[in-house]
Amino acid sequence: MPTKTIRVDLIARVEGEGALELRIKDGRATSAKLKIFEPPRLFEALLRGRGFAEAPDITARICGICPVAYQMSSVHAMEQALGITVDGQLRALRRLLYCGEWIESHALHVVMLHAPDFLGFEDGIQMAREHGDRVRGGLALKKAGNDLMRVIGGREIHPVNVRVGGFYRVPARAEFAAVEEALKRARDLAVGTVRWVATFPFPDYERDYEFVSLRHPDEYPINEGRIVSNRGLDIAVSDYDDEFEERHVAHSTALQSVLKRRGSYLVGPLARYNLNFDHLPEDVRELAAEAGVGPMCRNPFQSIIVRGLELVYACDEALRIIAAYEQPDSPWVMPVPCAGIGHGCTEAPRGILWHRYEIADDGSIVTARIAAPTSQNQLSIEEDLCEVANQALDLSDDALRDRCEQTIRNYDPCISCSCHFLRLSVHRE
């Protein structure tokens, strides 16, 4: 039986660009290669010799959609290295800023990038013709997230207000008034979005993933916690290297992360949700049940529902933090340069983002390492593509290609974080 290769030359509706090659031989998908051509290792090199205080501003440039994630992981890592703790309202402000990023990132992905797949539209613009109100709602949600990021971060893209030790300036309570109203409306829109995406047709597909996320004793994880999995992993952030390693594969310049002892794993909303369901407020858990999702979801296509649930949660959490906000006396805790090693791991919209820095006596960066969530998901994406293809070989090649692209979009891949170019090519032999 002839071998068939399916490639997609340019994956649409993902952040950045990447390439997929899927080989089918004798009626079975034999390999899926997500080819990513990247200069992200440039940033690890760029940071060497820079001051520790520059890390949040430099690393934020890795991604335009999730700059806060980079800023947060970097400041937490630096603060660990320098032995300082950021607590109280400053900690709350950081969580609030991150809520803004979750909201704008998830809203964009759920409505504009992923929903069209389920409804059979070419893109969000085509979908807007028939679902204008939903798209308008998505834009309003995204705007609420961006507005929140601007109030705290000083700017929507690459917030300027984040520093090691806290912020350069903290807002007065009154500065949240307008965005507070927007978030209340956003919350309703988010609930409507969950109910809408819950009606989508979902492929009957599940895999026994190892989910990896942060876990915190008291809260749904965003900035802090231990790294856990559903297969017994439970480590401090600083022990990441004991369990994870990055491998270089020939077809991708983004290093692939694996669990040393078990291989591929999955990070992101599905992992967070599955490992922290008990920390979601009751109304969100009820909404999940209403949407047909239980406490453990193994269908990656239903990640769109979970992202919607996280949208609701982030709106709720943002409103809670704003209601309890009191402007702190000092915007930052003063960091004092000293030699050390620090690790930071926070939950970017797409999953755990891990940073490690070694600093010299004068505060300059000796080494930097960054593990982006999309790099960590790469192997899972490839395994999914093989599995999905095997279950869909009766589809036409065009439909199979669409299914492959949809499968990739389940992960909301931020290719710009793990690389810069993605081309999908389909060819048959």
Next chain:
Amino acid sequence: MIGIGNPDRGDDGIGISVVRQLAGQVPPDVTIIERTGDALALIDDWAGRDAVILVDAAATQGSPGRIHRIDLSRDPLPPELSLSSTHAFGVAEAVGLALTLGLLPAQVIAYAIEGENFEPGAPFSPPVAAAAGEAAARIATELRASERTGAIDHA
């Protein structure tokens, strides 16, 4: 008037440069905005306005520095110009979406300057830098004419 682009990526930032050159040279009812990265936010930027001029870099067509002027109320954005489309949602998509949702101003003019070098950290290529000045002059002329006629016409 919205300058669009990434100032950290060579010629990609030329739109920003153009609108900065026009600061202080535009009528008082014209707002100048710099928009980096998030093209979807353009829809908020031009909300409630009668007219908008977009200034952006265009993908290389073989003539770096060449200035394209497109009247988007008449013609679609040529896809080969690939304005700010390195991310999931670019300028063309923002315009198309706004049009579909009835959120596009009545008059939309796009000035697209063909770029040559989009490498991170690179300076403007000489022909592109020169074109920025010319584009700014053309836009200023167009705005002065529109003050008289009340509409942006082909200058």
